[in-house]
Amino acid sequence: MASSALISDTQRWKDLKDHVEDIKKTHLRDLMSDVKRCQSMMVEFDGMLLDYSRQQATLETIDKLFKLATAANLKQKINLMFSGEHINSTENRAVLHVALRAPRDKVIQSDGKNVVPEVWSVLDKIKEFSERVRSGSWVGATGKALKDVVAIGIGGSFLGPLFVHTALQTDPEAIESARGRQLRFLANVDPIDIARNITGLNPETTLVVVVSKTFTTAETMLNARTLREWISAALGPSAVAKHMVAVSTNLTLVEKFGIDPNNAFAFWDWVGGRYSVCSAVGVLPLSLQYGFSVVEKFLKGASTIDEHFYSAPYDKNIPVLLGLLSVWNVSFLGYPARAILPYSQALEKFAPHIQQVSMESNGKGVSIDGVPLPYETGEIDFGEPGTNGQHSFYQLIHQGRVIPCDFIGIVKSQQPVYLKGEVVSNHDELMSNFFAQPDALAYGKTAEQLQKENVQQHLIPHKTFSGNRPSLSLLLPSLNAYNIGQLLAIYEHRIAVQGFVWGINSFDQWGVELGKSLATQVRKQLHASRTKGEPVKGFNFSTSTLLTRYLEVFFQPLLAVTLDLLLGRQVQIFLLILQLFYQGFSFPLVITYVVICYLVIDLFGEVEEESSGTPSSKDEESPGLSLLELQKVPYFDYAISRSVVCAVCLDGIQNGEKYRMLPGCRHVYHACCIDLWLLRRLSCPTCRAPLNITGSLDNV
Numbered sequence: 001m002a003s004s005a006l007i008s009d010t011q012r013w014k015d016l017k018d019h020v021e022d023i024k025k026t027h028l029r030d031l032m033s034d035v036k037r038c039q040s041m042m043v044e045f046d047g048m049l050l051d052y053s054r055q056q057a058t059l060e061t062i063d064k065l066f067k068l069a070t071a072a073n074l075k076q077k078i079n080l081m082f083s084g085e086h087i088n089s090t091e092n093r094a095v096l097h098v099a100l101r102a103p104r105d106k107v108i109q110s111d112g113k114n115v116v117p118e119v120w121s122v123l124d125k126i127k128e129f130s131e132r133v134r135s136g137s138w139v140g141a142t143g144k145a146l147k148d149v150v151a152i153g154i155g156g157s158f159l160g161p162l163f164v165h166t167a168l169q170t171d172p173e174a175i176e177s178a179r180g181r182q183l184r185f186l187a188n189v190d191p192i193d194i195a196r197n198i199t200g201l202n203p204e205t206t207l208v209v210v211v212s213k214t215f216t217t218a219e220t221m222l223n224a225r226t227l228r229e230w231i232s233a234a235l236g237p238s239a240v241a242k243h244m245v246a247v248s249t250n251l252t253l254v255e256k257f258g259i260d261p262n263n264a265f266a267f268w269d270w271v272g273g274r275y276s277v278c279s280a281v282g283v284l285p286l287s288l289q290y291g292f293s294v295v296e297k298f299l300k301g302a303s304t305i306d307e308h309f310y311s312a313p314y315d316k317n318i319p320v321l322l323g324l325l326s327v328w329n330v331s332f333l334g335y336p337a338r339a340i341l342p343y344s345q346a347l348e349k350f351a352p353h354i355q356q357v358s359m360e361s362n363g364k365g366v367s368i369d370g371v372p373l374p375y376e377t378g379e380i381d382f383g384e385p386g387t388n389g390q391h392s393f394y395q396l397i398h399q400g401r402v403i404p405c406d407f408i409g410i411v412k413s414q415q416p417v418y419l420k421g422e423v424v425s426n427h428d429e430l431m432s433n434f435f436a437q438p439d440a441l442a443y444g445k446t447a448e449q450l451q452k453e454n455v456q457q458h459l460i461p462h463k464t465f466s467g468n469r470p471s472l473s474l475l476l477p478s479l480n481a482y483n484i485g486q487l488l489a490i491y492e493h494r495i496a497v498q499g500f501v502w503g504i505n506s507f508d509q510w511g512v513e514l515g516k517s518l519a520t521q522v523r524k525q526l527h528a529s530r531t532k533g534e535p536v537k538g539f540n541f542s543t544s545t546l547l548t549r550y551l552e553v554f555f556q557p558l559l560a561v562t563l564d565l566l567l568g569r570q571v572q573i574f575l576l577i578l579q580l581f582y583q584g585f586s587f588p589l590v591i592t593y594v595v596i597c598y599l600v601i602d603l604f605g606e607v608e609e610e611s612s613g614t615p616s617s618k619d620e621e622s623p624g625l626s627l628l629e630l631q632k633v634p635y636f637d638y639a640i641s642r643s644v645v646c647a648v649c650l651d652g653i654q655n656g657e658k659y660r661m662l663p664g665c666r667h668v669y670h671a672c673c674i675d676l677w678l679l680r681r682l683s684c685p686t687c688r689a690p691l692n693i694t695g696s697l698d699n700v
């Protein structure tokens with residue numbers, strides 16, 4: 001097939017299209033009764049067993065799929081990947097995540113250079129660094145050992161490491177080596193994620209690992225600046241050197257951020273973000289938590305699958321078979337989704353990781369040569385561990401839409417429990433469901449069966465299961481670091497196989513760019529509106545309306561504080577308004593303030609005149625600060641090195657805005673949000689800590 005031709009134009013594709021009608025005539029119940037067929041649909045490798053006999057496929061289907069693979073030059077494409085060719089053509093990059101887990105003596109060339117030695121030099125550096133941190137020879141700024149790690153990253157710099165960490169957390173060997181340590185992941189730019197992740201952590205004993213391939217991802221960089229502030233506010237700016245390290249391909253930006261390049265762990269642009277868990281992206285945080293020797297087993301597991309994928313014939317090749325079956329389900333049988341159903345709670349973050357690997361890789365609309373595709377690529381991946389999923393969305397899988405399912409089971413539980421007197425162990429109870437569900441989907445239950453069971457006539461339609469719903473079962477011997485590595489690599493390569501057959505570039509992700517650039521425009525607008533009172537402009541009606549509504553909320557805390565302050569404070573408020581001018585607030589914003597303040601003053605004046613003369617509770621409260629005292633509260637211009645969230649309006653403090661940090665509790669607010677409060681109250685509105693402005697305040 002010529003490289004620019006579409007696979008759908010080949011005879012092999014058309015043969016499969018014609019074959020669909022034959023398959024649709026045959027129920028899975030009948031296919032399952034053919035033992036020879038079922039035997040041929042089992043593949044073993046290194047103690048694992050793949051059973052794909054519950055796919056809506058015959059041996060003829062499989063043969064036709066192999067022919068399709070040949071027409072798509074699958075083997076050649078796999079070889080090009082392993083030999084470091086720039087198969088990611090739109091970014092002109094090699095795709096070499098297999099080199100990240102290659103044995104030390106393996107030779108993998110890219111651009112005329114063996115990349116394996118540099119992979120191992122970073123692995124050696126991680127080993128040495130993680131051992132120093134774990135043994136307490138690398139300590140924090142106050143001399144304490146760093147027992148907790150927060151890894152900041154998003155997308156591929158987060159999901160893979162989170163999946164592996166979650167899977168290892170209950171593995172007995174990993175538990176032993178992680179004793180006394182914590183690993184947390186901060187991904188979302190939502191300040192709630194920060195609050196959740198630093199709760200209970202002490203900056204003195206925390207190491208922050210900033211993980212970003214590009215070191216430009218907006219969310220990661222804002223989170224990194226926020227935790228840098230968290231560390232330097234508690235321990236002083238020089239503590240950052242001891243408490244922050246980075247993983248990136250962009251070491252120049254790492255240094256610019258203020259992290260010592262010696263404390264940076266590199267990877268390379270031939271590692272795609274979603275394929276980077278075996279680089280320092282995953283290896284560093286996981287080694288800090290579990291020790292390098294555990295992580296090395298994970299790499300070894302992945303490497304065995306790389307070897308298997310590269311060398312096994314199609315009919316014994318697990319990733320190839322899985323990839324071709326997915327193409328069959330999506331492109332020929334027309335099933336757009338796939339459910340990933342691990343019967344192991346340890347794999348609860350597997351589906352979220354595979355969602356990115358699969359959907360970002362294969363959700364494309366054009367061929368690798370830019371030709372619009374007449375067929376759909378990619379699939380909608382979702383999943384949940386069994387048996388939880390059974391009590392959630394399995395109804396739809398059994399009687400609603402047809403969703404091909406991947407059942408993943410483990411022979412030996414990480415945490416076996418067998419209660420005296422119980423019929424089976426807890427793991428056997430779980431696995432009973434793993435074995436039962438695929439048959440329920442395949443066979444279903446007929447009206448005749450229900451009649452024989454004397455089910456009431458009117459309930460028969462409701463209790464009938466059509467069956468004929470495809471699934472496959474993958475049974476792993478256990479779930480340790482090694483098997484986790486294998487599982488990861490099986491899915492990575494399966495997804496590559498799908499992309500190779502569909503003729504797309506599975507290694508770029510241009511589709512994520514548009515939303516990011518539109519967010520930049522919104523960010524500019526929010527900044528201009530918040531700092532200069534500029535009206536929303538340049539957006540469509542819907543976005544303008546939403547943005548205007550969102551920005552209105554900005555004034556509510558100010559209004560509330562204003563209301564709270566007015567009695568007896570008019571002069572000070574007037575002075576404060578002058579100060580707002582001085583601080584650079586625009587004329588319209590300040591005028592809005594003046595109008596609000598005077599309206600409210602008038603209102604309160606009337607209320608007071610009408611009242612019986614009893615002093616209000618506000619009058620009895622302790623007075624707030626004078627303007628002179630207010631000047632003593634630490635006050636900053638936003639600088640790039642600082643990024644914080646205002647606890648009154650809950651918005652990030654942006655470039656060009658003024659803010660104050662309260663001494664003692666160190667809560668931070670926009671100056672315009674907190675000043676009116678401070679004129680009235682001598683406490684922090686968040687924690688109620690009394691405000692003490694005596695002493696030196698220039699320490700922040």
Ligand SMILES: O=P(O)(O)OC[C@H]1O[C@H](O)[C@H](O)[C@@H](O)[C@@H]1O
Binds near residue numbers: 157211213215360
């Ligand atoms: O690692 P980073 O450069 O920070 O990128 C993080 C993520 O950013 C984008 O969303 C990309 O689509 C992802 O593929 C990538 O994993």
